[in-house]
Amino acid sequence: MIRLDAINKSFDLRYKRDDFSLKEAFVTLFRRSFHELKYIDHINPPIYQIYGNKIEDDQTGVTHVLKNISLNIEKGEIVAIIGRNGCGKSTLLKLIAGIYFQDSGKLRVHGRISPLIELGAGFHPEFSGRENVFINGQILGLSVAYLRKRYDEIVKFAGIEQFMDLPVRIYSSGMYMRLAFSVAVNVDPDILLIDEILGVGDSDFQQKCQKKLDEFKRNNKTIVLVTHALDIVKSWATRAIYLKNGEVVFDGSPAECINIYQTDVDSDQQREDSSGSTQIFTSFPKLESTVTWGQITKVEGQTVDEAFCQLLELNPEHPGLRVVLDLCNVSIGGHLVFRLLNTEENIILFEQNVSLNEPATKSLSGTKHQFYHLECPDLSNLSQGEYLVQILSQTNNHHDTTLLQFKLMIQHNENQRGLINLPFKIEVQNALPA
Amino acid sequence: MHSLLEFNRNLALSLYQKRRIIWALAIRELKVRYKGSILGFFWTFMNPLLLMVIYTVVFTSIFKTNITHYEVYVFAGILLWNAISGCLNDGAACIVQNSALITKAALPPEIFPLRVVLTHFLNYLLTLPLLFGFSILRGLVPTPHALQLLYLIPIAMFLMLSVVLGLSVLGAFFRDIQYLVNTLSFALFFTIPVTYPLSILPEKLQTVLMLSPLTQLIQMNVDAVFFGKTINSGMLTATLGMTVIFLVISLLIVRKFHTRIAERI
Numbered sequence: 001m002i003r004l005d006a007i008n009k010s011f012d013l014r015y016k017r018d019d020f021s022l023k024e025a026f027v028t029l030f031r032r033s034f035h036e037l038k039y040i041d042h043i044n045p046p047i048y049q050i051y052g053n054k055i056e057d058d059q060t061g062v063t064h065v066l067k068n069i070s071l072n073i074e075k076g077e078i079v080a081i082i083g084r085n086g087c088g089k090s091t092l093l094k095l096i097a098g099i100y101f102q103d104s105g106k107l108r109v110h111g112r113i114s115p116l117i118e119l120g121a122g123f124h125p126e127f128s129g130r131e132n133v134f135i136n137g138q139i140l141g142l143s144v145a146y147l148r149k150r151y152d153e154i155v156k157f158a159g160i161e162q163f164m165d166l167p168v169r170i171y172s173s174g175m176y177m178r179l180a181f182s183v184a185v186n187v188d189p190d191i192l193l194i195d196e197i198l199g200v201g202d203s204d205f206q207q208k209c210q211k212k213l214d215e216f217k218r219n220n221k222t223i224v225l226v227t228h229a230l231d232i233v234k235s236w237a238t239r240a241i242y243l244k245n246g247e248v249v250f251d252g253s254p255a256e257c258i259n260i261y262q263t264d265v266d267s268d269q270q271r272e273d274s275s276g277s278t279q280i281f282t283s284f285p286k287l288e289s290t291v292t293w294g295q296i297t298k299v300e301g302q303t304v305d306e307a308f309c310q311l312l313e314l315n316p317e318h319p320g321l322r323v324v325l326d327l328c329n330v331s332i333g334g335h336l337v338f339r340l341l342n343t344e345e346n347i348i349l350f351e352q353n354v355s356l357n358e359p360a361t362k363s364l365s366g367t368k369h370q371f372y373h374l375e376c377p378d379l380s381n382l383s384q385g386e387y388l389v390q391i392l393s394q395t396n397n398h399h400d401t402t403l404l405q406f407k408l409m410i411q412h413n414e415n416q417r418g419l420i421n422l423p424f425k426i427e428v429q430n431a432l433p434a
Numbered sequence: 435m436h437s438l439l440e441f442n443r444n445l446a447l448s449l450y451q452k453r454r455i456i457w458a459l460a461i462r463e464l465k466v467r468y469k470g471s472i473l474g475f476f477w478t479f480m481n482p483l484l485l486m487v488i489y490t491v492v493f494t495s496i497f498k499t500n501i502t503h504y505e506v507y508v509f510a511g512i513l514l515w516n517a518i519s520g521c522l523n524d525g526a527a528c529i530v531q532n533s534a535l536i537t538k539a540a541l542p543p544e545i546f547p548l549r550v551v552l553t554h555f556l557n558y559l560l561t562l563p564l565l566f567g568f569s570i571l572r573g574l575v576p577t578p579h580a581l582q583l584l585y586l587i588p589i590a591m592f593l594m595l596s597v598v599l600g601l602s603v604l605g606a607f608f609r610d611i612q613y614l615v616n617t618l619s620f621a622l623f624f625t626i627p628v629t630y631p632l633s634i635l636p637e638k639l640q641t642v643l644m645l646s647p648l649t650q651l652i653q654m655n656v657d658a659v660f661f662g663k664t665i666n667s668g669m670l671t672a673t674l675g676m677t678v679i680f681l682v683i684s685l686l687i688v689r690k691f692h693t694r695i696a697e698r699i
Binding site: 011012094097098099100101113115117118121122124126127131134135138139140141143144 | 454455458459462465466469534535536537538539540541693694696697
């Protein structure tokens with residue numbers, strides 16, 4: 001049984017900076033205003049301060065993550081918490097797990113908790129799979145005797161018998177996750193907290209996991225689940241909660257909750273699509289630099305409050321381009337596409353497709369920023385003229401959404417025509433060259 | 435006052451509940467140190483052995499120290515000092531280094547200081563047979579007074595735990611504490627009677643240095659294993675007193691900061 005009564009939680013993001021040190025703490029003691037401090041210490045402010053949506057409107061650096069949350073979760077309920085990245089889902093789970101502590105409000109938990117927040121957190125790369133099963137099992141609260149008894153079963157479940165005596169650093173990420181999951185499902189808590197760990201391994205392994213989870217359900221365990229997999233919510237949860245910006249928007253039947261969530265996301269999307277295409281960025285930190293070879297105009301794309309485009313700059317020395325995007329609040333398909341078009345002929349001169357299906361993007365959760373640096377360091381082969389640069393999100397069935405686009409003017413040699421720029425030399429001599 | 439007692443009770447309870455995992459992590463840490471090296475555990479001896487040789491050469495041939503079996507004296511001191519400085523250095527870093535276990539596996543941060551102390555003193559215990567072996571080899575048979583280690587080591591561990599508990603939390607909040615401790619522990623080494631006997635110092639300086647519980651520990655250690663003397667009960671009381679003071683300071687630090695540790699690492 002879990003009771004939350006008017007829970008509030010905020011984070012002080014000042015301290016999230018890597019370089020927060022004793023010196024600064026000391027200085028802050030004497031200079032209460034941190035706002036002052038950050039501009040003294042940083043001629044180049046940290047990247048999130050350029051566009052940090054939540055930080056900019058609150059100069060103290062405090063983000064209110066959960067606002068006045070009251071919930072009762074009874075024994076045997078399977079509660080799914082859904083919502084966009086950064087809405088406070090994981091923070092809520094970590095509060096229940098006792099990792100974070102609330103600022104105000106009451107939180108009571110009855111029963112033994114097993115938090116499955118990130119699997120294999122206790123794995124040590126230098127140790128063999130066997131040793132890691134034991135240590136990780138103990139971290140999860142299992143006894144050595146129990147682990148010894150279940151060892152064969154755990155290994156069989158993971159399906160990596162032949163690798164158990166090798167260090168886990170040589171495991172593939174799939175093997176690693178499967179082993180971690182196999183240990184984790186052996187826990188026997190009253191309350192199970194699951195954060196985005198479903199969806200490990202191939203479909204065969206998925207089925208095994210599903211069976212295990214059904215077993216938990218049959219045994220009348222309380223389960224709180226944070227996930228983006230809406231089909232799991234629909235088929236499996238008994239109750240769903242939609243969190244938006246730290247507040248409960250809906251609490252009730254999973255099907256209804258998913259509907260509300262999806263309409264919400266769709267309407268947000270539409271608003272972005274309709275207003276986004278006319279939104280003009282004006283405040284890029286380095287847009288009005290004194291670059292002689294070219295110029296960026298007509299920047300269009302996602303709305304500014306998404307804290308989306310962190311940086312767009314031209315290399316002042318020679319033709320080159322750099323973009324930094326923060327994809328933490330952006331719903332994107334499986335691929336990121338960089339595209340360069342010739343506007344007169346409307347042909348694609350260059351396109352690079354980047355698949356985002358790497359583990360790094362999977363763990364993308366909460367307010368964690370995901371900065372993508374896109375760089376085209378050498379554009380000197382482009383002839384003089386106007387170009388269109390697009391950055392798109394592409395789903396697996398090639399449905400494109402424009403995230404950002406802008407016009408790029410390149411000027412060098414006035415007497416040049418054509419699509420590309422080639423090194424060219426002309427010399428006049430009186431005699432025939434030797 | 436009541437709430438402080440309540441807090442301490444809960445802290446002790448959480449350490450007790452996690453005793454198995456603390457032990458398992460301490461053992462793992464010991465294994466990690468020598469994993470992948472051919473000589474493995476042998477390295478535990480190599481470092482103090484080498485230091486002992488260096489100090490012996492330097493101090494007997496250059497500074498002409500008058501202690502007989504100086505090499506045993508240095509070795510006894512270095513082994514304990516290694517455990518102490520290991521506790522201080524790892525202690526300042528332990529919460530930050532284990533952030534995944536704290537924020538992902540929901541282990542309470544307070545268990546890591548205890549793990550650090552356990553690891554280093556287990557390592558120390560494992561090197562003790564070498565100390566006695568070496569001592570006998572050099573013709574210095576330990577007296578029954580060495581048995582005083584049976585209570586001296588637990589006291590040393592308790593003292594280090596009292597210090598490391600607060601230090602680890604501060605280290606999680608201010609990263610430069612780690613560097614500070616590294617530097618300070620190097621300086622501390624010269625204030626303790628490892629390379630020299632306390633008696634060669636002017637009396638005033640002796641009194642000042644003896645205020646440090648680390649000096650007291652090292653002195654009691656050589657009294658037990660090298661000089662074969664009964665440990666001075668006044669010194670022992672002083673150490674215990676210092677331990678209590680450090681423990682109270684540490685507990686106050688932990689109580690003030692512990693709710694925010696997980697979000698700062």
